[in-house]
Amino acid sequence: MAKVTIDGIEVEVADGTTILNAARQIGGEVVPPAMCYYSSLKDTGGKCRVCLVKVTQGSAKDPRPMPKLVASCRTPVMDGMVVQNITSQEVLEARKGVVEFLLINHPLDCPICDQAGECDLQNLAYEHGAAKTRYEEDRRTFEKIDIGDKIKLHMTRCILCYRCTFVADQLTNERVHGVINRGDASEISTYIEKAVDNEFSGNMIDVCPVGALTDKTFRFKSRVWFTKPLDAHRNCDKCCGKVVLWTKGDDVLRVSARKDQYGEVKEYICNECRYDHKNMNDWTIEGPRHIDKHSVISQNHYEKIDMQKLKLDIERQIQFQKGKQLPETNQSPA
Amino acid sequence: MARLLEHINVPGINTFDVYRKHGGYKSVEKALKTMTPDEVTEEVKKSGLRGRGGAGFPAGMKWSFLDRKSDKPRYLVCNADESEPGTFKDRYLMEKIPHVLIEGMITSSYALGAKTSYIYVRGEYMYIIRILEKAIEEARANGFLGKNILGTDYSLELYVQPGGGAYICGEETALLESLEGKRGNPRLKPPFPAVAGLYASPTVVNNVETISAVCSIVNESGDEYAKIGVGKSTGTKLISASGHINKPGVYEIELGLPVEEFIYSDQYCGGIWKGRKLKAVVAGGSSVPILPAELILKTAKGEPRLMSYESLSDGGFATGTMLGSGGFIVMDETACIVRNLWTFTRFYHHESCGQCSPCREGTGWMEKVLHRIEHGHGHMEDIDLLVDVAKKIEGNTICPLGDAAAWPVASAIRHFREEFEYHVKYPEKVKNPKHFELEPFRSEKVLAGV
Structure with a gap:
């Protein structure tokens, strides 16, 4: 076990835990954002640089600070480590810079993007970005390529997190797509425009933090905040069968895997569940899905407030403002 | 005194026989027959040799970080992916005296206990790959490579691997990725290559010049080598001088040479061309900070600036720069x-x-x-x-x-x-x-x- 202090809050975690996961055990404001790290996919992380944190004390044994900001998603904690995230101006500056870098070549076509409303980049930019751009050059464009009949690739929106390549490597038998070219000309592509066609390839859509990979069967059907998410399951011999149905009236517009509060899928679903069962009768409905009240999707969706939890949240917030150690809360994943 | 380029003008020095006649492969004999691997490492440590690829990290220290307890094979990889704009010293060395690199590779591999070693050469240096492969064949024919070198129980296989011509593959972890046949993306550290490098095995990656310098360190002992140079910048360094000077080229200097002498002396750059004035110098390849004439000749404190790791970085980045890989780019007053x-x-x-x-x-x-x-x-x-x-x-x-x-x-x-x-x-x-x-x-x- 290692004791680590993040923004003044002490937490004890297992050896080998990364700083990001230690922060997630604390929860709340001290959790660094992550655009490329994905806890259920091995070797992800370290690329987007939005999770940079400052290590002011390396460990109890070697209290020297680390010379540079480190990627919290790939840096393991040491006993006695002291980390600054939102309490360090340097970290916030660097993060603001990274968000700006991610946005300079992003087309900002949110009004016509299917991901809008559930986009990690939108959330990140809202939280850490500047209101104005300083970039006056042309944004980069790519030649459009078709990667199959189920998944739509918008390369201009891609932030090159490499998550989809890890999905293909780790969930499917054979990876037929990857990153080609170099530098800012890098793009996701398939071997000579081969179609991405595999039982679990649809999970690429769920892990994509932006609208670069979207569901062709849901394309332009509805804005996500007009749909009603329902937890549902079916007996599937290929996957867990636990999904979210995005419905409008009795129509199932889209099926996706369930994501936790950090936008990560823990249980991946197969393409059959995702694309071939767009009928309410195929599913056992468990009930409406809990959507974080800050999300735009929760607009006009009312649910009963857990007064106990709300009280704890407020107490936590007050104590955090005073700079005290936060009490343990039962923050259940959404 | 020249170490690496001592016999550069001897005709046929690129062949095994001539190189051997001029004292070549002595360090291999000395190391394999009279020294243990740890003793060779100790000599390199004593010499204070610093990495010649750019960062200037002490080579002996890098070697001592190598995980010797691991039961995985150990590798030595030579970084010949020289692509920094303004740097062309490794090309010159490999082209003229390929055997000094091969000799250094054998001695260093012996010190590190590597049974297989690689020279990763940038793709544009195709003709150098042929030169190196010919040199390796000659060394093998004379019993310096392969099984039981010189009758000892040490065996080594040496391979030359061409890169695809990407600058990024000169970064050591990207180089290893590329060597493994993957896309040359740098890895996140830790783990460092000394623990998990090539094929997840302990690996040391060194620059061509660093490995070549090991020959003279073993020949004349680390302490002798440490006497050359100034302070912690020991030994000689190849400088690729280019730009608006009378005599561009590769020069071997003793570290500690005043910059002013290097630019204006007839032995080296021979002054600014066309009688113009010096405007700015990029002292160590395109990636180090550029310095205006008054700061490259004298430090902010008014002391003369020397060609050494410490003196060039005197004053931090505010008034200093870095020795880097030794790509010395000189700009005259007409440069924009x-x-x-x-x-x-x-x-x-x-x-x-x-x-x-x-x-x-x-x-x-x-x-x-x-x-x-x-x-x-x-x-x-x-x-x-x-x-x-x-x-x-x-x-x-x-x-x-x-x-x-x-x-x-x-x-x-x-x-x-x-x-x-x-x-x-x-x-x-x-x-x-x-x-x-x-x-x-x-x-x-x-x-x-x-």
């Missing part, structure tokens, strides 16, 4: 700093691997802004924008390429801001690409007649 900087930035934009966001997006952004300023379409805000973008890239990337792209921009604006302002204020005057050749840049005060 903005144009040169744009060229450098264009290179980093082209060579960024695209893995992490600040470098992928930031290098392109800086290039576009510099392109605008250089061609007379800049605004005054652009100058501060460049400084800010460089600051946001520096230190926030996976590998040092981000830093290498940011430092030249930050330093050029730090020392030559007036020139950037001139470009913005007088767009008509900079339309001609050779604008400062017609009329060398004068500061605003001169222009205004003050």
Whole structure:
């Protein structure tokens, strides 16, 4: 076990835990954002640089600070480590810079993007970005390529997190797509425009933090905040069968895997569940899905407030403002 | 006294027989027959040899980090992916005396206990790959490579691997990825290559010149080698001198040579060409900060600047630079700093691997802004924008390429801001690409007649 202090809050975690996961055990404001790290996919992380944190004390044994900001998603904690995230101006500056870098070549076509409303980049930019751009050059464009009949690739929106390549490597038998070219000309592509066609390839859509990979069967059907998410399951011999149905009236517009509060899928679903069962009768409905009240999707969706939890949240917030150690809360994943 | 280039002018020195006649492969004999691997490592440590690839990390220390307890095979990889603009010393060395590298590889591999070693050569150096392969064949035919070298129980296989011509593959972890046959993206550290490098085995990656220097260290002992040079900068260094000088080329200098002597002495660069004045120097390859003439000849404290790791970095980045890989680029008074900087930035934009966001997006952004300023379409805000973008890239990337792209921009604006302002204020005057050749840049005060 290692004791680590993040923004003044002490937490004890297992050896080998990364700083990001230690922060997630604390929860709340001290959790660094992550655009490329994905806890259920091995070797992800370290690329987007939005999770940079400052290590002011390396460990109890070697209290020297680390010379540079480190990627919290790939840096393991040491006993006695002291980390600054939102309490360090340097970290916030660097993060603001990274968000700006991610946005300079992003087309900002949110009004016509299917991901809008559930986009990690939108959330990140809202939280850490500047209101104005300083970039006056042309944004980069790519030649459009078709990667199959189920998944739509918008390369201009891609932030090159490499998550989809890890999905293909780790969930499917054979990876037929990857990153080609170099530098800012890098793009996701398939071997000579081969179609991405595999039982679990649809999970690429769920892990994509932006609208670069979207569901062709849901394309332009509805804005996500007009749909009603329902937890549902079916007996599937290929996957867990636990999904979210995005419905409008009795129509199932889209099926996706369930994501936790950090936008990560823990249980991946197969393409059959995702694309071939767009009928309410195929599913056992468990009930409406809990959507974080800050999300735009929760607009006009009312649910009963857990007064106990709300009280704890407020107490936590007050104590955090005073700079005290936060009490343990039962923050259940959404 | 020359160490590496001592016999450079001997005809046929690129062949085994001539090289052997001039004292070649002595270090292999000495190491394998009279020394243990640890003793060789100890000599390298004593010599104070610092990595010649750019970062200047002590080579002996790097060797001692190698995980010797692991039961995995150990590897030595020679980094011959020399692609830093302004640096061409390794090419010269490998082309003229390939055997000094082979000899260094055998001795170093023995010290590290490597049974297989690789020389990773950049793709553009195809003819050098042929030279090296011929040299390896000659060494093998004479019993210096293969099974039971010189009758001892030490065996070594040495391979030459061509790269694809990417600058990023000169970064040690990207080089290892490329050597494994993958896309040359730098790895996140830790783990360091000394623990998990090539094929997840303990690996040491050293520059061509570093490995070649091991020969003379073993021959004449580490303590003797440490006597050359100044302070912690020991030994000799190859400097690739280029730019507006009378005698561009590769020179072997003893570290501690005054910069002024290096530029103006007839033994080395031979002064600035066409009798012009010195304007600026990039002392260690395109990625180190650029320094104006007054700061390259004398430090901020007024002491003469020496060609050594410490003296060149005296004053930090505010008034200093780095020795880097020894790519010494000299600019005379007609050089346009903005144009040169744009060229450098264009290179980093082209060579960024695209893995992490600040470098992928930031290098392109800086290039576009510099392109605008250089061609007379800049605004005054652009100058501060460049400084800010460089600051946001520096230190926030996976590998040092981000830093290498940011430092030249930050330093050029730090020392030559007036020139950037001139470009913005007088767009008509900079339309001609050779604008400062017609009329060398004068500061605003001169222009205004003050």
